[in-house]
Amino acid sequence: MVRYVLLSALIFTMTWPAMLLAQMVLSVQSNKSALALGEALNFEVRVQAATSPITAINLEPLKQDFEIYAVSSRTQTEMIKMHEVVTEVMSLTLYPLRAGHLQLPSLVFLGEKSKSLSVQVADSGPQTPHVGINAFFDTAHQRVRQANTLYLEITDDGSLQWLPPKNILASGMHVRQLGETQRDEMIDGNSVTVHRYAWSVMPLREGIAAVRFPMLAAVKFGANLRYAVPPIRIDVAPVPSYLPTFVPIGKMLVSIKALPEKMLLNRPANLEMTIQGAGLSEEGIAQLLSTLRGSDALQLYPLSIRIDKQERAISPLQTWLIDIPFKPLHAGKIRMPDIDIPYYDPASGQLTSFHHEGQALEVMNPMRSLVIKSVAVLLLLFMVAIIGAMLWKKLRRNGKRNASLLRIKAAATFQDLTQALQVFDSGDGAMESATLQNWLKLTEERFAVTTRLHDLVQMLETACYGSDKTEKSLAELANELWVEMSALRSNRGKAKVSQPQQLTISLFNPKIKI
Secondary structure (H helix, E strand, O other): OHHHHHHHHHHHHHHHHHHHHOOOEEEEEEOOOEEEOOOOEEEEEEEEOOOOOHHHOOOHHHHHOEEEEEEEEEEEEEEEOOEEEEEEEEEEEEEEOOOEEEEEOOOEEOOEEOOOEEEEEEOOOOOOOOOEEEEEEOOOOEEOOOOEEEEEEEEEOOOOEEOOOOOOEEOOEEEEEOOOEEEEEEEOOEEEEEEEEEEEEEEOOOEEEEEEOOOEEEEEOOEEEEEOOOOEEEEEEOOOOOOOOOOOEOOOEEEEOOOOOEEEOOOOEEEEEEEEEOOOOHHHHHHHOOOOOOEOOEEEOOOEEEEOOOOOOOOOOEEEEEEEEEEEOOOEEEEOOOEEEEEEEOOOOEEEEEEEOOOEEEEEOHHHHHHHHHHHHHHHHHHHHHHHHHHHHHHHHHHHHHHHHHHHHOOOOHHHHHHHHHOOEOOOOEOOOOOHHHHHHHHHHHOOOOHHHHHHHHHHHHHHHOOOOOOOOHHHHHHHHHHHHHHHHHHHHHHOOOHHHHHHHHHOOOOOOO
């Protein structure tokens, strides 16, 4: 018995150091005890001789004042008192959620508890500027299905490059991201840069709701900075239960393009309309305009509804383009249908509507217009034909007259000059006669013959048949006869009007009866 007790004591004496080394040890440490808001804190958890993976440790206590940005783990073997000990190491990158004196609480793992650490977080630092963050709505009170604008303004000294925030977390709300802006301001005598981000937020149910933002990320000289944004809580008021779901909450801007005052029968056309509002959809607009009806004089077709994709998203309002196809069925005076679009006004708490009175139109039959145009074309062609005939006749008359005058001037003998006078054609036909006196008599019947022409004809007869010598030479006599015969045209035109001219005057003078 004594031998057994001595043997047990000897074995215990030899193994008790190894048993002590095999006991689990939990320890923590951080690389900083003070830092600026936005800077990273490296936190390390070490476990020796763990019987479970270190990834099973509960890190939730750290999330009270810190964001756990990154987590990594590794296993390493260490020699402690001539024995190998396995150590698991977990490295965490933490970002403080607020400034002040923060605690890194104790962590518990497999019954072991680590010590707590304290960290002092300043509002800014030598390399980190002061950052101001402000989140707010554009309206003080929100209602169900009312689109509001949520703004997030970040103020810094202009040295930070901000990454656009990701989607915000808003349970029970419809969220649409809007455009971002940047401006410079003076605050307390200091120049600052204000970065503004915006979202269109539409609550879908009443009650208390919260909007949570992701961590904001910025970069300065290659260093990553992260800032937390406090959540916003809103109290969403209900809307009257009698409101249909497709009736928008809030006033809309509606514009309708005027149609031409005159339309053609049975020719399709579009009434173009633009609606600018929040909380609208293609199905909702179709229901809002479902009261449009055609008539016996007007046929309506299905609407064409589309969103304006070229519009820049800077407000909760969206622009919708609507085409109302129609076709006039009757000629005469018709009126487009009135347009009424209901909406709920949150300011007054009443259901109201946009009203547009239908435009009056005059519908014309294209066949009537075609007949009028055809008659006008025929009249124009008829006038052209008459004027052409008159011009052609005048050209022919002038040609004959010029040829006769040329024959007078080109006479080589007095006999040739006599023959040229006897066959002279003023354009209405030659007055051929056997003697010059007979020709002169016929000419006096049609023209106002001057005394000088009588004398010249007498001189020509003397030159042809008399024995006395003429007073004028052949050239002089021919030239004077050419002058006198050329003047006959103007005398005749003043004294007499031809039958075609009388016909033309009577056609275009309603006081003259044919």
